[in-house]
Amino acid sequence: MVAAMPPAFHPYGPSHKAALAITLVVFMVMLLLSRTRWAVLSQRVLGGILLAVYPVALAVNFLYGSLSLQTALPLQFCDIAALAAVIALWTRRPFPCEVVYFFGIAGTLQGLLTPALIFDFPDPRFILFFIMHGGVPVTALYVVTAMGVRPRPGAVPRVMAFSLAWYAVIAVVNYAFGVNYAFQCAKPVQASLFDQLGPWPWYNLSTIGVGLVLYTILYLPFAFLKARP
Numbered sequence: 001m002v003a004a005m006p007p008a009f010h011p012y013g014p015s016h017k018a019a020l021a022i023t024l025v026v027f028m029v030m031l032l033l034s035r036t037r038w039a040v041l042s043q044r045v046l047g048g049i050l051l052a053v054y055p056v057a058l059a060v061n062f063l064y065g066s067l068s069l070q071t072a073l074p075l076q077f078c079d080i081a082a083l084a085a086v087i088a089l090w091t092r093r094p095f096p097c098e099v100v101y102f103f104g105i106a107g108t109l110q111g112l113l114t115p116a117l118i119f120d121f122p123d124p125r126f127i128l129f130f131i132m133h134g135g136v137p138v139t140a141l142y143v144v145t146a147m148g149v150r151p152r153p154g155a156v157p158r159v160m161a162f163s164l165a166w167y168a169v170i171a172v173v174n175y176a177f178g179v180n181y182a183f184q185c186a187k188p189v190q191a192s193l194f195d196q197l198g199p200w201p202w203y204n205l206s207t208i209g210v211g212l213v214l215y216t217i218l219y220l221p222f223a224f225l226k227a228r229p
Contacts, residue, residue, distance in 0.1 A: 007120040011190060015121040023112065023134035027141060034146035043147075046135060047089035050082045053132045060124045075170050075181040077163075078108045082132050085139035088149070095158075097149040102159045104140025106214035108133055116188035150222045156215045163211060 010016070033042040054074050061067035074083075081103035087096035112133040119125045143149045170181045180186050184204055187194040197206035 007123070009115065009117045009120040009126065011115060013120070015126065016115065018121075019130040019134060020112070023130070023138060026134065027138045030138060030142050031146055034142070039146075043089040043142075046139065047086040049131060050089075050135045050139070051086045053082060053128055053135075054079065057125070057128050060128065064125065066125070069177050070179045070181075073173070073179075073181070075173060077103055077166070077182060078111055078132060078136060080166060081108050081136045081140075085136050088143050088147075089139060092143075092147060092149055094149060094152055097143045097147070098151050098155045098159050099162065100136065101140045101144055101151060102155070102215050102218055103163075104136045105218055106211060108136040108140075110193055112137060114188075114190065114192040116183075116190050116192065144222075150225075151219055155222075156212075156219050160212055160215055164208070167208070 030042060030046065033039055058067065058072065061071045074080075081100055084096040084099035084103065087093060088100050112130070115129065115133065117126065117129050121127070144151070167182065167184075171184055173179065174181055174184050183194060184201075186200065187203070193210070194203055194207070197203035197210065
């Protein structure tokens, strides 16, 4: 086991700002590569990196003594968004593209901006966190811009139904094992959007409502484009 105490993470400290800047650079590089013969390779590389995050995180958490039921299962919405990102980048299938777009911007981007994170750089858990929480929003924007795979009519109710089904699965797991996936049982310690959504358990309903509003807003640009003659 690794005994050294990792440095504590501070939101919008130097390491967080650097992670945000790197995320922006990666998106710009992906856009530039999309216009070259390296487009497909760059998509496969980004997808491969996102696919590797989960098994690498398992190994890292084991080595650092932080592996538990709370960290071992890929049940967070960001985990599903990452898997959808991989499928979207590798196959261009419409539904995974919709999932990563809505999940990535409405959800994972919030994690990027207000991280529920304890460990600071150079702790590998910090690095893995920002690979996922940066790579998913990058993919979400990339699929609707460079790849041109935009949400189809009915995308909002379709992805909302998927979200609710997955939220129910997480609720069962949380109840059965006493864990807190998707922060259903307790808010993050760090400041986040959850702080504005009321007390437990009512903030769970607020979260669903906010999700529906954000999905609708995210779909509006594409509804407008489809409506134009």
